[in-house]
Amino acid sequence: MAKQIRTVGVIGLGTMGAGIVEVFARGGLTVIGVESTEEFADRGRGILTRSMDRAVSRGKLDEAGRQEILDRITVTTEMGDLAPADLVVEAVPEVLELKHEVFGRLDGIVAEDAVLASNTSSLSITAIAAPTKHPERVIGVHFFNPAPVMQLVEVIHTLRTDQAVTDAVRDLVTGLGKRPVVVGDRAGFVANYLLFGYLNSALTMVEHGHVSREDLDTAMRVGAGLPMGPLTLMDLVGLDVCHHIGDVIYGHSRSPLHAPSSMLERMVVSGRLGRKSGRGFYSYEGPGGRDVVADELTPGEDAESAGIRTVAVVGDGTVAGELVARVEGAGYAVTHLTDASGDLSGVAAADLVIEAQEEDSAAEDGAAGRDVDELFAALGEAARSGAVLATVNTYSAVALAAISGRAEDTVVLRVHAPTGNGQVIEVGTTHTTSAATVAALRGFIRGLDAEPVVSRDRTGLVVDALLMTYLNDAVRMLDEGYATVEDIDTAIQFGLGYPMGPFAMIDHIGADEVLAVTEELFSGTGGFAQHLMPSPLLVEHVLLDRPFTQGASDD
Numbered sequence: 001m002a003k004q005i006r007t008v009g010v011i012g013l014g015t016m017g018a019g020i021v022e023v024f025a026r027g028g029l030t031v032i033g034v035e036s037t038e039e040f041a042d043r044g045r046g047i048l049t050r051s052m053d054r055a056v057s058r059g060k061l062d063e064a065g066r067q068e069i070l071d072r073i074t075v076t077t078e079m080g081d082l083a084p085a086d087l088v089v090e091a092v093p094e095v096l097e098l099k100h101e102v103f104g105r106l107d108g109i110v111a112e113d114a115v116l117a118s119n120t121s122s123l124s125i126t127a128i129a130a131p132t133k134h135p136e137r138v139i140g141v142h143f144f145n146p147a148p149v150m151q152l153v154e155v156i157h158t159l160r161t162d163q164a165v166t167d168a169v170r171d172l173v174t175g176l177g178k179r180p181v182v183v184g185d186r187a188g189f190v191a192n193y194l195l196f197g198y199l200n201s202a203l204t205m206v207e208h209g210h211v212s213r214e215d216l217d218t219a220m221r222v223g224a225g226l227p228m229g230p231l232t233l234m235d236l237v238g239l240d241v242c243h244h245i246g247d248v249i250y251g252h253s254r255s256p257l258h259a260p261s262s263m264l265e266r267m268v269v270s271g272r273l274g275r276k277s278g279r280g281f282y283s284y285e286g287p288g289g290r291d292v293v294a295d296e297l298t299p300g301e302d303a304e305s306a307g308i309r310t311v312a313v314v315g316d317g318t319v320a321g322e323l324v325a326r327v328e329g330a331g332y333a334v335t336h337l338t339d340a341s342g343d344l345s346g347v348a349a350a351d352l353v354i355e356a357q358e359e360d361s362a363a364e365d366g367a368a369g370r371d372v373d374e375l376f377a378a379l380g381e382a383a384r385s386g387a388v389l390a391t392v393n394t395y396s397a398v399a400l401a402a403i404s405g406r407a408e409d410t411v412v413l414r415v416h417a418p419t420g421n422g423q424v425i426e427v428g429t430t431h432t433t434s435a436a437t438v439a440a441l442r443g444f445i446r447g448l449d450a451e452p453v454v455s456r457d458r459t460g461l462v463v464d465a466l467l468m469t470y471l472n473d474a475v476r477m478l479d480e481g482y483a484t485v486e487d488i489d490t491a492i493q494f495g496l497g498y499p500m501g502p503f504a505m506i507d508h509i510g511a512d513e514v515l516a517v518t519e520e521l522f523s524g525t526g527g528f529a530q531h532l533m534p535s536p537l538l539v540e541h542v543l544l545d546r547p548f549t550q551g552a553s554d555d
């Protein structure tokens with residue numbers, strides 16, 4: 001079976017369906033789009049023409065090219081018009097009974113050797129195929145949003161899918177200029193399985209009020225270099241869709257990592273569905289709008305201040321030296337105290353005092369370093385009232401606040417390596433940190449040409465807590481035989497637009513570093529959060545010193 005695919009049907013012309021029609025038509029195929037009513041058919045036509053018009057106005061397509069693509073597309077409300085299709089992709093709502101009805105009708109319309117595909121993001125392809133006449137021709141073809149832009153297409157085969165069908169669909173996807181990843185039928189397939197663990201962890205942080213929506217998104221877009229922050233992405237995908245996918249994955253994994261978020265449920269029930277309804281985590285200029293508009297949660301002008309002008313840096317190592325150069329270069333007056341054990345009166349004029357000793361030097365006898373507890377007790381005495389005390393080391397903000405006696409003004413700072421989207425400096429606070437301190441630090445960090453992310457001081461703050469949990473989850477997924485290293489990396493890089501896949505990232509950061517932070521995150525929960533437990537395969541790679549990716553082992 002599986003002849004050459006030239007004519008394609010797409011059922012359901014919502015955002016995904018219309019995007020899929022566009023991909024096929026741009027690839028030179030004849031496309032028949034089917035909707036249930038004239039009204040929905042018009043909406044589908046509208047999405048397609050707007051997308052073509054945008055391409056013309058951006059100079060990506062000329063008028064003749066636009067017409068040629070549109071001429072390949074027929075939009076109809078008659079399922080019977082699908083008779084000549086070699087492949088039909090359904091993109092109807094995620095209700096199993098509805099999919100069964102559609103596939104049952106198709107069995108009586110298309111040729112015996114036509115392929116029936118589902119773009120489901122959450123339902124089992126096996127369950128969709130089971131009652132059909134020819135389950136061997138049923139397959140999953142999972143596009144990513146926005147379909148015309150994202151390169152990945154997951155091709156999902158069941159135990160019964162004919163190999164020739166899988167091969168034909170994979171070749172078709174390749175011919176469209178997309179990147180196919182062929183995988184078995186497991187909950188969330190590859191990309192969504194990893195994505196939704198991460199999104200859920202991010203949701204928990206906002207739900208707990210440990211970080212604002214803007215800072216959370218900045219943390220992952222700028223701090224981790226991802227194309228969008230998690231909340232912006234959920235608004236794009238649709239919160240109802242996210243809620244549904246999350247539920248299905250949790251139904252299979254039963255891992256607290258995927259446990260349904262009650263905040264998400266409340267938002268969906270309230271009609272806050274993301275961009276499509278004009279309001280999700282953010283507000284948009286209207287239903288379907290792309291641009292965010294200000295709302296009651298948008299930070300006010302007083303969120304940042306220029307309260308910090310003079311800075312003291314304590315420490316004599318490379319970290320302190322680089323910090324002094326950077327802060328001075330940004331135009332702040334800097335006092336550099338290289339001997340933390342000596343006279344600290346030099347900090348008295350500073351608006352901000354940063355402890356930046358080499359982490360080991362404080363413990364070494366005879367070194368200029370000083371035990372951090374002693375140092376913060378002394379800084380509490382020496383700094384002027386209202387000055388901010390901070391450390392760039394991995395100490396606890398609350399411990400240092402208690403020791404210094406400066407509950408309102410003591411924080412931790414985490415300076416991240418720059419990514420393709422800029423650089424983040426995180427600020428870890430306690431519940432007593434004052435708004436003035438936070439505003440002053442935000443202003444200071446911007447002054448360094450970095451972006452501030454303020455959160456409650458919990459292990460890993462935001463960037464590491466989310467990134468390392470996701471990386472550990474990718475290793476667990478590999479260990480559970482979901483897919484290969486190459487397929488998981490391809491799925492994430494081309495389905496979600498990350499700069500690299502999780503395994504390339506682990507090899508880039510160092511598996512030992514990922515393991516160390518994961519162990520900290522796990523022990524930070526007292527060992528109760530089993531889903532944060534380091535994957536045994538990660539431990540193996542560290543102990544045996546083996547990279548995950550071929551590229552890394554060739555180095």
Ligand code: 3HC
Pocket residue numbers: 051054058060120121143144145146147148149150192195227228233237241495496497
């Ligand atoms: N529809 C069609 N095209 C779009 C679009 C949309 N909604 N949004 C952006 N584009 C196009 C633009 O027209 C532009 O095209 P051009 O280069 O030909 O002119 C191109 O994408 C880049 O757009 P912008 O310059 O406006 O914006 P960005 O550079 O920020 O890119 C993005 C936008 C491509 C959406 C990027 O932010 C990204 O890759 N985000 C991650 C998206 C993602 O993770 N998708 C997967 C979600 S999960 C999923 O779909 C699975 C499902 O089962 C839930």
